[in-house]
Amino acid sequence: MASRLDLQKKLEVLMGSRNVYFMPPSRLQLKTPAIVYSEKKRGAKFANNKAYANKTAYELIFIDQDPDNPLITTISELPYCEGGRPYTSDGNYHEPFTIYF
Numbered sequence: 001m002a003s004r005l006d007l008q009k010k011l012e013v014l015m016g017s018r019n020v021y022f023m024p025p026s027r028l029q030l031k032t033p034a035i036v037y038s039e040k041k042r043g044a045k046f047a048n049n050k051a052y053a054n055k056t057a058y059e060l061i062f063i064d065q066d067p068d069n070p071l072i073t074t075i076s077e078l079p080y081c082e083g084g085r086p087y088t089s090d091g092n093y094h095e096p097f098t099i100y101f
Contacts, residue, residue, distance in 0.1 A: 056100070067093040083096070
């Protein structure tokens, strides 16, 4: 099973920067483009009374001023990743995803 730190490294490589934040405090000034993520749920699939797939779901939000940033497509193509409903807040575009890692 991969760890949260493995996901952190993968997202940093994808972004080409360290603007990847795990549960940042609200007072932290983010540098955009950025990814903010948090743990959503843990779960396992079972068969024959044994867990055969144990992945953690993370809520991942890509934040940028550009709603056409190509990183949105790159993130959406990650394995076990599904998109949510985009929205704007504080003048920034937010693209939410759920990723199982």
